[in-house]
Each structure stands twice: as C-alpha cells, then as structure tokens.
Amino acid sequence: MRIGYLLFSGGLFSGGLLVASLAVVRKIIRTDAPRRERLRVLEVDDVSSSPYAVTLPLNDATQAPGHYAIWFDSGRGYAQLGAVLAVDERASIVTRAVVIARGTPLRAGLSVRWSGVVPSQAVDVALPFTAVTVPTALGPAPAYRFDAPIDRLPASTWAIHIHGQGASRAGPLRGVPVAHCAGLTSLVVSYRNDHEAPSSRDRKSMLGQTEWRDIDAALTYAVAHGAEKIILVGWSMGATIALQLTRSSQHRKRIIGLCLIAPIVNWRATILAAGRRARVPAPVTRLALHALESPSWRRATGLQEPIRLGDLNWIDNGFDLEVPTLVLHSFGDLSVPIALSRAFADAHTGLVELVTLPPAPHTLEWNRSPHLWESALSEWLHRIQLSRSPWRSSE
Secondary structure (H helix, E strand, C coil), X not given: CCXXXXXXXXXXXXXXXXXXXXXXXXXXXXXXXXXXXXXXXXEECCXXXXXXXXXXXXXXXXXXXXXXXXXXXXXXXXXXXXXXXXXXXXXXXXXXXXXXXXXXXXXXCCEEEEECCCCCCHHHHCCCCEEEEEEECCEEEEEEEECCCHHHCCCCEEEEEECCXXXXXXXXXXXXXXXXHCCCEEEECCCCCCCCCCCCCCCCCCCCCCCHHHHXXXXXXXXXXXXXXXXXXXXXXXXXXXXXXXXXXXXXXXXXXXXXXXXXXXXXXXXXXXXXXXXCCHHHHHHHHHHHHCHHHHHHHXXXXXXXXXXXXXXXXCCCCCCCEEEEEECCCCCCCHHHHHHHHHHCCCCEEXXXXXXXXXXXXXXXXXXXXXXXXXXXXXXXXXXCCCCCCCC
C-alpha cells in the first residue's frame, strides 16, 4: 500500500502525523544512549584525601542510595560515587563519596553526566580477565572473558552477559562477580551496532530480531572452549535477545537458565507505554508501530527488513519457552513497566520467577540495592546448577 493513500483514523493522515511518527521510529531504533540531563559539579573536596567527596545539585538520581558514576570532559573523566554523605534540602545540594576517579581530574564547575555504569571497565571488577574476539557473520566482535575460580576450572557452565540497546559491555559487568562466585566462566559480549562490534548495513537497532545472531556466535565460542551448559544474563533489550536465543540458537538445548534484568518481553506494549508516558498522541505511536512492521516503509525507516513485533512478544507468543527464568525488576522502572514482567511471569507460571526490587530507574536495580540483587541472583544460580544436568550432543 502506498504511503500517500494509507488510511488512518478514518481519513488521510496529515504530513505532520507522518513526520511525527517517523521521529518516533528513529528514537525506537536508535543505537546510541538517550541524552541525560547534565549536572554541574558544585564543589570537590581535597582530592589528595581518600576517599574524598563531590557536591552536586540535589535531585532524585543524585540522592538515591547505592552506587553510581559521573562522566565528564567528553568521556575522558570518570568518577564512581558511593554513599550519600550529606543532603542540604534548603540549598538543594547533595554530597557523595568518590570511590574511584580516573582520567581528567574532577573539579568544581565541570559539566557531568549521571550514569549507572558501575563498574565502567573490566579491570574494575577486580577479577582476572582476557580480552577476546568472537567471530560473527559481520566480523570479529570484542568480548571480555572472566574464567571461573581456579579451583572450579575447567568450568562446564558459562554465563553469557548481554547488554541492552544503546549500552555497551560495561553495563553487564555488574553481574560478573556473582557468576564468578557461583563457579561460572563469564563472557561479556558485544553485538552489531553497539559501537564496539561491527555494524550492519543500516546501522539501526532491530530490537533483538537480528542481534541474537551475534550472541549465538558467542555461544559457539563458549562451546568451543568447553561450555556444556549456558546461562544467559540479559539486560533490557539484552533480555529480548536471550529469549530469541532459546527459540533460534543452534545451541538452544545447552541453555539451562535465563536471568533477565528489567526485561523487554513485549516490544509493542513497551513502545505504547513509552508513548503514553511521553504524551505522544496515540495515532502517532500506532503509525510508528505500523512503520516498523511494514515492508512498504523500509525506505522511510531505513531498516533493512521489517521488524516482526509479534515475534518479540513473549507474553502472548512465548508458548515455546521452556527454560527456567529469573526476572529482576523494580517498581521504579518508568521505561519498561514492571506490569509487563508480571504478565510474563503469569504467562509462564512455574517457569518464570519474578523478584521485585526497591524503586530504581530502568536497569539500575543493582545500583540501588546491590545486596538484594546479588543475593537473588546467587541463590537462583545455585538452584539452577543443582537442578540441571549437563547436556551432551554430537556438535
């Protein structure tokens, strides 16, 4: 059907509706992280002392308990922040401990970007690791490999850690220490269009529909290096990818468990919820969804192929899921409603376990409550490894 003759809401859609819908599409399939509010550093204590402190404007993020970070000087400076030391509501400021700082020195007056990426580098995990590459159809994709503890080698169970849309390998590093303590070897992977792995021709996010192929290559790498059982740890869209692997991977019978953090289990419902939250008119969002799915809109969207949103709905169309799954999610997630995780768990009773964590923004459940997050994952990993025997094949 030609765009110029598409009927919508009982009449020919306007040029404004088309423009607005395509703007929504561009946001949906973007591969960079959304811009965050910039903060101004108000004061820095004597940096020669350890730890020292930084004072920032007070808001919900900067006063939240837990572990966070700030980036500055175009990414050349980084500081990991710990405990809240003081809050002055009259002056609207908060002072936090600086746990780690590197790169450009932190000083008053700098503009900084708030982040949940803690740790930010593999070396920050304080575990031995190796930088490796995974051969994919698009080329070599970088990965971090953290071998299991020496007394547990060779490890027959591997954890594959998959980041979300607009993120990088640094995000899933939060889960590596728990997997290590459970005796697993961890592979922290990259995939197409994440600005680390090779890009596809269109350089657009396919919301997990094609990205899973690169992670399947990572599973092939793991199997070639001794993995008999595999646990997938997926964050946000990384959860979509993990679910796709249980359906399409050549190694799917080796997958014994999924841990999904703030998962996107139904892209259509997630996009509709985001549109309502942003007060985007419903016709605009619905047309954007149509554009994603329609072959006729490929030239306008720039996508190499339509996105089959129905296949990315694991609430209504996930009848083939057979893998025990842990979901870690928070009521404070305004990007991916926890109601979708509840519906996912209800649709797979006895298979999916939902652990609700204290209020935190999207994928910041660990940052807000690291002990609760790690305890839930650790206990589940222990149960999974006891209940699932190794799988053998002729691969």
